[in-house]
Amino acid sequence: MAPIRLDLTARLCDQLGLFDVPGLSVVSAQPADDALLQTVHEEAYVRAVRAASADPRTARADYGLGTEDDPAFPGMHDAAARIVGGSVDLARAVLAGEVPHGVNFCGGMHHAKPGCASGFCVYNDAAVAMRAMLDAGAERIAYVDLDVHHGDGTEAAFWDDPRVLTISVHESGTTLFPGTGYADELGGPHALGGAVNLALPAGLGDAGWLRALHAVVPQLVTSFAPDVLVTQHGCDTHDLDPLGHLTVSVDAQRRASESMHELAHAATGGRWLALGGGGYEVVDVVPRTWAHLVAIASHRPLDPSTPVPEEWLAHAAELTGHPAPPLMTDGRTADYTGWESGYDPESALDRAVLATRRAAFPLHGLDPDFD
């Protein structure tokens, strides 16, 4: 989670000319104040983060702070609260129709829970942004989490809230942190079906991942008819990512981002807030995937064969001592076979998809076999 991943992404966007696209504005953000953070997070937890931020030696492991995954560091409160501020500002602007789409690739901190830090996440900007939209009048929000890990913190924040549909598409908890997110985890008694989980087998590859997410996400989001679509684009699904094992390419991630954009236009009149998330291959993967996301949201999608600018390559090589990929593609096609072609009961992928469809679709008035 070193800030270099964000710096390299912003530089790549800039050098590709994305920040000069007419109609695109790059805006700064102030840290969210405690009242805003406490719409999701417990007061005692916010106090504990502030204390650890002022003096990292006081970090309390019972709040998940000062741990291997969430080490305390000076300024951690402001850094984490600023990410929240950015996502909330964009969320309000998108909901109000001031901008059609917003991207905060610093955001997507989906493991943070109301009362503790988890999985490199301190404050859950996605959850606070959705709470802010509900408070501003949104009646229904759909959240789609494409990170390789289960979006457990965001799901927990709205577990029993029927106004928010959370869908997480991730590598199965049998092989990956946090070990949750199975098809039978469907939300609380007031919101049954409001949480949807698609737990995928390791080693899936592009075609399998795209087939899976397109077999579940568009159907549910369209049926839910949200006012806004919020998507989390953790790119730790990539083959080179040191944590996940879904073996997906930048090309498939770009295709997924295009699909989320199209889905927003089809289901919400275009109101779309896109966030970053995990992604630990910080040179080869994160900058290219999120530059594609920014380009798509700017309505100036990049051809995959676009060269990575020389200046960026030189900077990345100097910084990391590691040559970066020369093109905005991994050379894959991102083709897949859609669910409508039928499913194979022998395929672990298709069994996982079907488990989720059978668990969740009837709760949304959908037919698990035919929709």
Ligand SMILES: [Zn+2]
């Ligand atoms: Zn659009």
Ligand SMILES: [Zn+2]
């Ligand atoms: Zn992740």
